[in-house]
Amino acid sequence: MKASRARLFKEYKEVQREKAADPDIQLVCDDSNIFKWTALIKGPSETPYEGGVFQLAFAVPEQYPLQPPQVRFLTKIFHPNVHFKTGEICLDILKNAWSPAWTLQSVCRAIIALMAHPEPDSPLNCDSGNLLRSGDIRGYQSMARMYTRLAAMPKKG
Amino acid sequence: MESDDDMVDDSVSMEDDFYSGDYSDYYDDPNDNDNDYCSDDDGDYGLLEDDDDDDQDALVSRRPQLGYTVLNEADIKQRQEDDISKVSTVLSISRFDATILLRHYNWSVSKVHDEWFADEEGVRQSVGLLERPVVQLSNARELTCGICFESLPRDYITSAACDHPFCRACWGGYISSTINDGPGCLSLRCPDPSCNAAVGQDMIDKLATCEEKEKYSRYLLRSYIEDNRKTKWCPALGCEFAVDFTVGSGNFDVSCLCSYSFCWNCTEEPHRPVDCNTVAKWILKNGAESENMNWILANSKPCPKCKRPIEKNQGCMHMTCTPPCKFEFCWLCLGGWAEHGERTGGFYACNRYEAAKQEGVYDEAERRREMAKNSLEKYTHYYERWASNQLSRQKALSDLNQMQTVQLEKLSDLQCTPESQLKFITEAWLQIVECRRVLKWTYAYGYYLPEDEHAKRQFFEYLQGEAEFGLERLHQCAEKELNKFLSGDGPSKEFDDFRSKLAGLTSVTKNYFENLVRALENGLSDVDSQAAAACSKTTSSKNTGATSKGRGGKGKGGSKTGGSSRNVDDTSN
Ligand SMILES: [Zn+2]
Ligand SMILES: [Zn+2]
Ligand SMILES: [Zn+2]
Ligand SMILES: [Zn+2]
Ligand SMILES: [Zn+2]
Ligand SMILES: [Zn+2]
Secondary structure: OHHHHHHHHHHHHHHHHOOOOOOOEEEEEOOOOOOEEEEEEEOOOOOOOOOOEEEEEEEOOOOOOOOOOEEEEOOOOOOOOEOOOOOEEOOHHHOOOOOOOOOHHHHHHHHHHHHHOOOOOOOOOHHHHHHHHOOOHHHHHHHHHHHHHHHHOOOOO | OOOOOOOOOOOOOOOOOHHHOOHHHHHHHHHOOOHHHHHHHHHHHHHHHOOOOOHHHOOOOOOOOOOEEEEOHHHHHHHHHHHHHHHHHHHOOOHHHHHHHHHHOOOOHHHHHHHHHHOHHHHHHHHOOOOOOOOOOOOOOEEEOOOOOOEEEHHHEEOOOOOOOEEHHHHHHHHHHHHHHOHHHHHOEOOOOOOOOEOOHHHHHHHOOHHHHHHHHHHHHHHHHHOOOOEEEOOOOOOOOEEEEOOOOOOOEEEOOOOOEEEOOOOOOOOOOOOHHHHHHHHHHHHHHOHHHHHHHHHEEEOOOOOOEEEOOOOOOEEEOOOOOOOEEEOOOOOEOOOHHHHHOOOHHHHHHHHHHHOOHHHHHHHHHHHHHOOHHHHHHHHHHHHHHHHHHHHHHHHHHHHHHHHHHHHHHHHOOOHHHHHHHHHHHHHHHHHHHHHHHHHHHHHHOOOOOHHHHHHHHHHHHHHHHHHHHHHHHHHHHHHHHHHOOOOOOOHHHHHHHHHHHHHHHHHHHHHHHHHHHOOOOOHHHHHHHHHHHHHHHHHOHHHHHHHHHHHHHOHHHHHHHHHHHHHOO
């Protein structure tokens, strides 16, 4: 508990110091609870998520960083490895491939990489997984783009 | 879908001479006085005791075989140390590195040698044995720990061979959490996610608490048995022996020094003549039929690789079994995750299952088909008999125990016979115990014998009936007839008759069961030729009552029956 708090505080200070270091990621610690964080990440370019801003919620366990944080999308996203309803993410580093040397920041980077390179063999969203697996890339992209516009872009007008 | 690689094929081919005996005679005897069995069999003892001919069907409980070795903890440690020394010497690497290598290659010294000398670089890479550091540490007085991000004096920092710096406190937490997670700690790597440097026992010794070191050593010892394809723990509760099995030495029945016997291949109780897969199916069936297993069946499935039940607690279909197995599979089809697409022909096969299930189609249709196919009555029939033989065997075991501890001494006094001459009684009981076990499993065999193989079924039921009959006769003789001599008040003239009767029944039954086991293990492969003939012969002799009587009459005379049972004996040579 003490170690995890100290480590999170380090991460917090790092984030404050280098706010502009990674323009695609904006990590914010909860006002009252250092174990709750949110992040805004930019959809990577040349993907159907380009132009969207996606919000992630982090719940950090007391054994952090020996155990991984729980992360989910708060913004709706159409992606094979993200549960469409709950926002749950299927990503190895958040499960058995976790290492204590990962940070919340590097987890965000890994999630951005996952957005650019979906793994249709590990589907949490079967519709999306099926489209990709059956080779219907265009179908997948147009669905993903539509949801990006609907959910991850500021409403115009 | 399933991985059979840890199940060695157990269909052992054996010479089949089971049917050459004249079964119709064996069959015709039941109503006769049993004495002729015994008196005529005396001459056969030489043959029976002379067991150098075929070790394959030896009763493990009675004739130890050399196909396996039972190891105690000291033996295991010694072997492990020897293997580590061997690898360490031959490869000129530290004992810690040798341990990591051996564990990686499932403790096969020859495999380590082969791989290493074929491609040392590749092996080092995949196992994580670095020859030089991957990072250059600055000369600063303080270094930043890669986990807590504190800047600390150099002597607070330590690293694996890669030199990635972590403070001792963080190492301690990292090592402690992996050790407490289970045997997966044996393949520990540097905490840096981009680094695969192995973390061996030298680091553990330096950084873990005494309790954790002890745990780690236990896992290492366990790994030597569990990851080695040639060894297994004895499954008996509380037993700490392991069994080293030489593959290819006939059947899988082994007997531990703790006196527990089991099938080395599947670690269930010995189950000859039924093969391991049938046993697994049968046990699963029994479980499925008992109400209280429903919950676990609905919420968990056996990992297709290690068979441990894995509970589903995530939305994701991508299951990862707990360490050390870590097998990744699909919850829906139980296929290996890596080859998932190929196997199911794209994701659609999985999808269809779920769609049908939602509409309630799959459940209903499947259930009805199941019900029709395996009527509960059939199952009940076989299960009841299987279970009764099981109970009967347990009873026989406790009777045997009672016999050895109390009765034999009493009998010895009453009959004025040295206990050494009462061995035939113990032998009879041991035989009963073994036969109950075989008979029990023939009911699982029968349950799975295809309905449409009429000739086989018919012959099987005939053989099983004979076995049942023969065993009942032996069991009764040992149980009831013996009592007469225990309650009498002095030496009885008939005791010698009893001795030859019981000894005779024991040897006849033993032979019959040994042949039965071989025949069933052969899948009743001869059923089309001799078996059918034997069956029809039986039927015809039964139908024509006169003939049957005539045969029986001759049997009583002695020579005929004796001859036939000797035939059975002869054929096993
Ligand atoms: Zn540290
Ligand atoms: Zn490293
Ligand atoms: Zn044992
Ligand atoms: Zn078995
Ligand atoms: Zn498993
Ligand atoms: Zn599947």
